[in-house]
Amino acid sequence: MPELSNAPVPSPETLVDIYRRMVRIERNDDAIRQTVRRGRLTMPYYSARGQEVIPSAISTLLTKDDQICTIYRGIHDMVAKDMPLRPLWAEIAGRVDGTCKGKGGPMHLTHPESGIMVTTGIVGSSMPIANGLAWAAQLDGSKRVVIANFGDGASNIGAFHESLNLASIWKLPVIFVCQNNGFAEHTRYENATSVDFIAKRAASYNMPGYTVDGNDPLDMYAHAHVAIERARAGEGPTLLECKTFRFLGHVLGDDDFYMTKEEKAAAMAKDPLPALRASLIADGHATEAQLDKIVADIEAEVADAQEFGLNSPLPDVAELRRDVFAEEIAA
Amino acid sequence: MTEMLKMNGIQAINAAMFEAMAADDKVLVLGEDIADREGGGVTGTMKGLSTKFGDHRVRTTPISEQAIIGAAIGAAMAGYKPVAEIMLMNFTTVAMDMIFNHAAKLRFMSGGQTSVPLTIRTLTGAGWQTAGQHSDHLEGWFAHAAGIKVVCPSNPADMKGLLMSCIADPDPCIFVENGMTLFVPGEVAADQGPIPLGKAKVVVEGTDLTIVTWSAQVMRSQMALAGLAEAGISAEIVDLRTISPWDKETVLASVVKTGRALVVHEAVRNFGPGAEIAATINEELFGQLKAPVKRLGGAYCAVPFAKVLEDAFVPQPDDIVAAAKAMMG
Ligand SMILES: Cc1ncc(C[n+]2csc(CCOP(=O)(O)OP(=O)(O)O)c2C)c(N)n1
Numbered sequence: 001m002p003e004l005s006n007a008p009v010p011s012p013e014t015l016v017d018i019y020r021r022m023v024r025i026e027r028n029d030d031a032i033r034q035t036v037r038r039g040r041l042t043m044p045y046y047s048a049r050g051q052e053v054i055p056s057a058i059s060t061l062l063t064k065d066d067q068i069c070t071i072y073r074g075i076h077d078m079v080a081k082d083m084p085l086r087p088l089w090a091e092i093a094g095r096v097d098g099t100c101k102g103k104g105g106p107m108h109l110t111h112p113e114s115g116i117m118v119t120t121g122i123v124g125s126s127m128p129i130a131n132g133l134a135w136a137a138q139l140d141g142s143k144r145v146v147i148a149n150f151g152d153g154a155s156n157i158g159a160f161h162e163s164l165n166l167a168s169i170w171k172l173p174v175i176f177v178c179q180n181n182g183f184a185e186h187t188r189y190e191n192a193t194s195v196d197f198i199a200k201r202a203a204s205y206n207m208p209g210y211t212v213d214g215n216d217p218l219d220m221y222a223h224a225h226v227a228i229e230r231a232r233a234g235e236g237p238t239l240l241e242c243k244t245f246r247f248l249g250h251v252l253g254d255d256d257f258y259m260t261k262e263e264k265a266a267a268m269a270k271d272p273l274p275a276l277r278a279s280l281i282a283d284g285h286a287t288e289a290q291l292d293k294i295v296a297d298i299e300a301e302v303a304d305a306q307e308f309g310l311n312s313p314l315p316d317v318a319e320l321r322r323d324v325f326a327e328e329i330a331a
Numbered sequence: 332m333t334e335m336l337k338m339n340g341i342q343a344i345n346a347a348m349f350e351a352m353a354a355d356d357k358v359l360v361l362g363e364d365i366a367d368r369e370g371g372g373v374t375g376t377m378k379g380l381s382t383k384f385g386d387h388r389v390r391t392t393p394i395s396e397q398a399i400i401g402a403a404i405g406a407a408m409a410g411y412k413p414v415a416e417i418m419l420m421n422f423t424t425v426a427m428d429m430i431f432n433h434a435a436k437l438r439f440m441s442g443g444q445t446s447v448p449l450t451i452r453t454l455t456g457a458g459w460q461t462a463g464q465h466s467d468h469l470e471g472w473f474a475h476a477a478g479i480k481v482v483c484p485s486n487p488a489d490m491k492g493l494l495m496s497c498i499a500d501p502d503p504c505i506f507v508e509n510g511m512t513l514f515v516p517g518e519v520a521a522d523q524g525p526i527p528l529g530k531a532k533v534v535v536e537g538t539d540l541t542i543v544t545w546s547a548q549v550m551r552s553q554m555a556l557a558g559l560a561e562a563g564i565s566a567e568i569v570d571l572r573t574i575s576p577w578d579k580e581t582v583l584a585s586v587v588k589t590g591r592a593l594v595v596h597e598a599v600r601n602f603g604p605g606a607e608i609a610a611t612i613n614e615e616l617f618g619q620l621k622a623p624v625k626r627l628g629g630a631y632c633a634v635p636f637a638k639v640l641e642d643a644f645v646p647q648p649d650d651i652v653a654a655a656k657a658m659m660g
Contacts, residue, residue, distance in 0.1 A: 069405075100442035110441035117408060117445065122432050128398050129433060132405015132413075139359075139387060139411065146405075159428075162398035169393065323443040324477050326501035329529075329576050 007222035021056035055080035089309025124157030153184025173231035214242030343487035362416030400429035420455035435478035463633030474575035492526030531578035537567035558652035600628025
């Protein structure tokens with residue numbers, strides 16, 4: 001695996017921006033879980049708590065025009081990409097003001113305005129479609145890049161292999177971001193994956209592959225920077241394997257029987273969010289008060305979105321006939 | 332008077348592609364072996380396109396059906412109009428996730444925010460002894476997925492006009508070419524333009540019985556006409572052309588006139604598209620039918636290899652005559 005020489009370093013402002021995005025993900029995630037637990041939302045919820053650094057660092061390098069494809073565990077990717085929270089909440093509540101009028105729900109959120117093009121519940125399917133969006137960017141002659149997010153389990157699916165091969169021969173401006181949290185549902189990484197590092201698989205497709213500490217903002221930023229610059233320069237795709245840990249199991253309510261208490265405790269002790277906060281203060285990049293203000297603003301934004309979403313009206317049943325095709329047809 | 336040209340389905344499809352690509356630079360082509368370097372597609376339907384329109388718009392792909400349809404979906408979402416070739420219809424199974432879970436559903440799941448104006452062209456049809464994994468008619472699978480239009484043309488003029496409509500359509504379409512009809516020449520108007528999707532065509536008028544059919548079975552139904560006439564049966568043949576959404580109006584109007592309906596298709600009869608059509612006719616016209624609606628479809632097995640078995644698998648003209656006679660009772 002190639003190592004980075006002259007790793008790009010985020011500015012202090014960028015580090016604070018990464019922190020802000022991470023807090024927005026964490027506060028939003030917390031509010032969703034509370035609301036589900038209190039019975040005010042009914043939905044399957046796949047928390048990405050613990051994985052905040054990955055999309056937060058990447059998103060500081062993206063423009064509004066850049067696009068992402070993500071998966072059922074992808075609300076963190078969307079929040080990092082500046083998706084407005086009001087329509088997000090209305091959508092997860094199945095309400096009419098949702099991004100998708102309540103027809104997609106938490107596993108199929110879409111918001112092209114923010115560059116969130118596809119959210120899929122089918123493991124591995126973010127990648128083939130991201131390629132097509134990247135092909136369009138190439139044909140448009142634009143500098144737009146596309147991020148394909150997926151899990152470690154997804155790298156064992158045929159679509160992963162087909163997509164890396166195609167992206168490589170077509171030199172597509174796509175970045176394959178594997179968020180390797182060590183588990184696919186209940187199955188441990190090493191019980192289902194033939195290589196010790198997924199990044200090694202990039203070699204088979206003749207593209208750079210990096211194993212990155214997905215909980216370290218500096219490492220994550222540096223590698224995302226290199227991959228995105230490469231894509232923008234027309235040099236083709238990169239595979240980033242970002243090592244992380246999911247703190248809250250596969251799906252909300254999961255009792256984590258498949259992992260040891262020790263490994264979970266050890267991972268949570270390294271929670272990237274308080275760690276970044278501490279280092280921002282220690283390094284003099286921000287004061288306690290500045291960071292508290294960021295948190296308070298985000299809490300207000302989340303509370304407003306929650307209120308809005310839960311109070312949005314239910315969709316009309318006539319929606320069953322709409323958006324099947326561009327034109328409504330009797331069937 | 333419009334000039335009529337004699338051409339087969341391959342030439343008609345090729346003409347549609349040339350016109351569509353020249354008219355709109357958002358039209359793209361991708362698939363295995365489709366560039367001229369590789370021969371312009373397995374039946375040569377894409378010949379000349381890469382030379383004329385360039386490698387960027389016409390791309391030979393690896394043998395990666397999921398990647399082909401996925402790339403086509405993404406490009407379609409970003410404003411292009413890709414035409415993806417899946418060499419044979421059985422190979423769509425490899426890309427079923429992309430077609431069924433994604434192409435067909437993204438508009439609905441996104442509440443109309445994204446659309447997938449994608450055309451999938453594919454080839455199938457019994458009669459070439461390619462057996463179980465190379466000749467299935469799977470239009471019923473796709474018709475069952477809300478959100479994708481299913482087109483099964485039977486002749487060169489329709490192939491040209493319907494393909495042009497598929498490419499222009501804002502939604503995903505699967506365009507199923509039948510190997511038995513592809514090589515048969517027909518008359519195509521020099522200025523043949525788009526033919527609307529979802530509209531059937533009465534190809535033969537009659538008074539006693541309506542045959543509802545499509546694709547190669549239109550040809551076999553026409554071959555049955557002599558036998559039907561001999562039995563004193565005046566048959567009306569309705570070529571459905573689009574399987575989903577299907578043209579209920581034209582079918583029901585014809586059955587009101589004749590009082591009898593026989594649905595004939597090459598797809599396996601069990602749970603096949605004929606069941607949907609027969610059930611609808613029963614629901615709508617129960618009191619007006621002179622006989623129960625009847626279905627003829629492929630046998631409940633994989634398409635067999637041995638010629639004698641393959642012929643028995645597909646409803647043949649004699650089967651159509653026999654079924655019609657039984658309905659006249
Ligand atoms: C094609 C497919 N097979 C199985 C599933 C069921 N499933 C949902 S999530 C999951 C585990 C995926 O693990 P990974 O790719 O590592 O992502 P993570 O959930 O860890 O983020 C499975 C098997 C599915 N959604 N899609």
